[in-house]
Amino acid sequence: MNNKIWIALGILFLVTLGFEFTVLADYDSHWWNAIPAFYAIWGLAGCIVIIYVAKFISKKFLNRDIDYYDN
Amino acid sequence: MITEFLTIPGVLILLGCFLLPLLPERVRSSVFLIFPVAALAFIMMRPDGYTITGAIGNYDLILFQMDELSRVFGLIFAITGLTAGIYAWHIKDLSQQVAALGYMGGALGVTFAGDLFTLIVYWELMAVTSTMLIWARGTRESDRAGMRYLIYHVLGGGLLFAGILWHFTQTGSLAVQTLEYEFTVANVLMLLGVGVNAAFIPLHTWLSDAYPKATITGTIFMAAFTTKTAVYVLIRLFxxxxxxxxxxxxxxxxxxxxxxxxxxxxxxxxxxxxxxxxxxxxxxxxxxxxxxxxxxxxxxxxxxxxxxxxxxxxxxxxxxxxxxxxxxxxxxxxxxxxxxxxxxxxxxxxxxxxxxxxxxxxxxxxxxxxxxxxxxxxxxxxxxxxxxxxxxxxxxxxxxxxxxxxxxxxxxxxxxxxxxxxxxxxxxxxxxxxxxxxxxxxxxxxxxxxxxxxxxxxxxxxxxxxxxxxxxxxxxxxxxIVMVLDLDWFYRKAAPATRTVFVNKVDRFYDLVEEGILATASWSAKVFKNPMTWLNPFTDKKNQASTYSPGMEVVMSFIMICFLAIAIFYFI
Structure with a gap:
């Protein structure tokens, strides 16, 4: 993927991080707000967990041939 | 009164189902669009608290009731009906058009139903019409998926109807209103009935099974109405x-x-x-x-x-x-x-x-x-x-x-x-x-x-x-290219066993009984066709009725007449 897009996404992330530390007045409504960049970590970790867990379960137990019910 | 009755969105659109088949094919798709637009207009026109009532027997029914919640759902159902109708404009298949229109009518009917009886009628209508949109695909797969879908929704509708009847006998009320958070039989039945349409886990398999197999345009209608009407009813009742x-x-x-x-x-x-x-x-x-x-x-x-x-x-x-x-x-x-x-x-x-x-x-x-x-x-x-x-x-x-x-x-x-x-x-x-x-x-x-x-x-x-x-x-x-198993495995895999136990075995039992009856009949016809062999053990076993002596014929006739007389006397 184009480097420019990565740079744009990086800047966007820094902007959100900047907001988090400066402008946000109500940034203590939940316990996790004490962790910096919590939502980015949640998105990152959540996505990894979803992909690996879903992949594991489907490969191990659920995947079948496309005409499984016809046979 | 009648004209007011026709302004109920559900009724108006259902009228369209009867009108569409009478129209020439080239205008049908365009006329289809008039109905969601008209429904949209009537929904916007009616103020909060507007009701239309009717009665069947002793029951007072609220056929139409407008408030903020039903308006927001009615609006979006009509808008979706319109966009889906435009998306399907090139389709010339009358059965799909009528089914889609009826389905939309059912969804709008549920949204504006003021009592539970009116609601269940439209609810069941949705089940039937949406099944038609699956069958319209015409493949072996869609035929079977449509049947599973229909059975599931008949079950869900039955649960809801049973819950409504139970609720009515307990409280005497048919009003669509918030239920107390109590797990009474009536409430649980209603929750499960609505839960089938809302696709609660594990009652969701009809959705993932049937939607991918419906027609391309039919799926647009299906993705819109069934689950969202269930959400509407959940907001109302629970x-x-x-x-x-x-x-x-x-x-x-x-x-x-x-x-x-x-x-x-x-x-x-x-x-x-x-x-x-x-x-x-x-x-x-x-x-x-x-x-x-x-x-x-x-x-x-x-x-x-x-x-x-x-x-x-x-x-x-x-x-x-x-x-x-x-x-x-x-x-x-x-x-x-x-x-x-x-x-x-x-x-x-x-x-x-x-x-x-x-x-x-x-x-x-x-x-x-x-x-x-x-x-x-x-x-x-x-x-x-x-x-x-x-x-x-x-x-x-x-x-x-x-x-x-x-x-x-x-x-x-x-x-x-x-x-x-x-x-x-x-x-x-x-x-x-x-x-x-x-x-x-x-x-x-x-x-x-x-x-x-x-x-x-x-x-x-x-x-x-x-x-x-x-x-x-x-x-x-x-x-x-892979298929991912879901909980429908339990009933789809069990189908052959279920068919063996409840259809084939029962059939076999009836066959056996029938064979038994026929065998008994043929045996008794053979054995009793000549009573002389029983009455007189010394006669020839093969003797024929035509060789009876006149005296014997008189006795036999007398017995027969007595038997008939007793039978007639008994039945009269």
């Missing part, structure tokens, strides 16, 4: 029922799981419906004004962007003849408008700023957070990650961007499909930019602005995190 939080949460996560592992556009989108309805069900369980508004707003927006995504997916299927990711790929250049329109839907459903999902998803998630359900809030955010991953990134990436080297001949897409998708995409952006255009229609007063810096930071960080992981692990989600 607001604040805490069990719904957990039921809804299970739906969001379960739907996401399957949306991630499935490899077919329409399967992914179908499972994703379950996840989205889960958000609404969670909000109904939370039950605060804000959460209930969120549920209604999310249903409203969901019809727009989910419809848009199904339309774009349908357009790909129409053009390429397949909806399997493994057989698609690299269509970005050839179908750039469909791609762009899909991305509007994908960004909306992922809740990115300036798109419709941003203004309603936040209401639900914040609604849960404000009500003190922080764990629920985090899990809903996790489901949001899965949403962006499955339908916001994986599906469009492997359909339009990633080039798997498949040679795909594309059929041109009818213009009306573009118009319908364009309308939906416009509304997705319109409500995203002007949230108050939707918020003014919501049933409860609230002070909520989605465009806060907190909300922006939250959704952008989550989406960025998801995107980065997707980009590095995207090969893991690549399309394959």
């Amino acid at each position: 607001p604040g029922w805490e069990i719904l939080i957990w039921a809804g949460l299970a739906m969001t996560l379960y739907g996401i799981f399957y949306a991630v592992v499935c490899k077919d556009i329409r399967e992914i989108l179908s499972y994703h419906i379950i996840s989205q309805v889960g958000y609404m069900v969670v909000a109904i369980g939370v039950g605060t004004d804000m959460a209930l508004n969120g549920s209604a707003a999310h249903a409203y927006n969901n019809l727009l962007y989910k419809g848009l995504m199904f339309m774009a997916g349908g357009a790909v299927m129409y053009a390429a003849g397949t909806s399997r990711l493994a057989e698609l790929g690299g269509l970005g250049k050839k179908m750039k408008w469909v791609f762009a329109l899909y991305v509007v839907g994908g960004f909306s459903i992922s809740g990115l700023p300036l798109f419709a999902g941003f203004i309603s998803k936040g209401l639900i998630i914040d609604g849960a957070g404000y009500a003190g359900y922080e764990g629920v809030m985090l899990l809903l955010l996790l489901a949001g990650v899965g949403t962006f991953l499955s339908v916001g990134l994986k599906l469009p990436y492997f359909t339009w961007v990633y080039d798997a080297g498949n040679k795909i001949d594309l059929k041109p897409i009818p213009v009306n499909m573009y118009i319908a998708m364009g309308m939906s995409a416009f509304l997705c952006i319109f409500y995203g930019v002007f949230p108050n255009a939707l918020y003014t229609f919501l049933p409860h007063e609230m002070d909520y602005n989605p465009y806060t810096i907190y909300h922006f930071v939250e959704i952008m960080q989550i989406s960025l995190g998801t995107f980065v992981v997707f980009w590095y692990l995207r090969e893991k989600l690549k399309g394959e």
Whole structure:
């Protein structure tokens, strides 16, 4: 993927991080707000967990041939 | 009185079902569109509290009742009916048109039903008409899936009707109103009946089984009406029922799981419906004004962007003849408008700023957070990650961007499909930019602005995190020709055994009984045809009736007459 897009996404992330530390007045409504960049970590970790867990379960137990019910 | 009766949206549209077959084929698709527009007009015209009543026997029925909640659902059902009608404008199949119209009439009928009897009539109508949209596909697979779908919905409708009757005998009330949070038999039956249509886990299998097998245009109607009417009824009857939080949460996560592992556009989108309805069900369980508004707003927006995504997916299927990711790929250049329109839907459903999902998803998630359900809030955010991953990134990436080297001949897409998708995409952006255009229609007063810096930071960080992981692990989600088992395995695999026990064995038993009766009859005819062999053991066993002596014939005749006389006397 184009480097420019990565740079744009990086800047966007820094902007959100900047907001988090400066402008946000109500940034203590939940316990996790004490962790910096919590939502980015949640998105990152959540996505990894979803992909690996879903992949594991489907490969191990659920995947079948496309005409499984016809046979 | 009669004219007023005809202004009930459900009745008006059902009249259309009788009118359409009488019209020439070339105007039928256009006349179809008049009905949702007319329904829209009547919904906008009627003030709050407007009712139309009628009576059957001793029962007073409220055939039409308008308030804020029914208005917001009625509006979006009519708008979706219109866009789906435009999307299907090129279809000339009368049975599909009538079924779709009847289905829309059923959904609007449920929305404005003021009593439970009226509601169940429209409810059952929806089950029947939507089944027709599956069967219209005409494949062996769709025939079977349609039958499973119908059986499931007959069961769900039966549960709801049983619950309504039980409720009526207990309370004497048919009003559509909030039920106490008590697990009485009537309440549980009604909750399960509505739960079938709302696709509660594990009652959801009809959805993921049948929707991918319906016709391309039929799926657009189906994705809209059945689950969202169930959400409407849940808001009416079960607001604040805490069990719904957990039921809804299970739906969001379960739907996401399957949306991630499935490899077919329409399967992914179908499972994703379950996840989205889960958000609404969670909000109904939370039950605060804000959460209930969120549920209604999310249903409203969901019809727009989910419809848009199904339309774009349908357009790909129409053009390429397949909806399997493994057989698609690299269509970005050839179908750039469909791609762009899909991305509007994908960004909306992922809740990115300036798109419709941003203004309603936040209401639900914040609604849960404000009500003190922080764990629920985090899990809903996790489901949001899965949403962006499955339908916001994986599906469009492997359909339009990633080039798997498949040679795909594309059929041109009818213009009306573009118009319908364009309308939906416009509304997705319109409500995203002007949230108050939707918020003014919501049933409860609230002070909520989605465009806060907190909300922006939250959704952008989550989406960025998801995107980065997707980009590095995207090969893991690549399309394959594979089927993923779901809980319908239990009844689909059990079907042969069930058929053996309840059909074949019973048939065999009847066969045996019949054979037994015939054998007895033929044996007795053979043995008793000549009573002389019994009356006189010394005669020839093979003697014939024609060789009887006259005296014997008299005796036999006398016995016969006596027998007849006694029989006649007895019966008279």
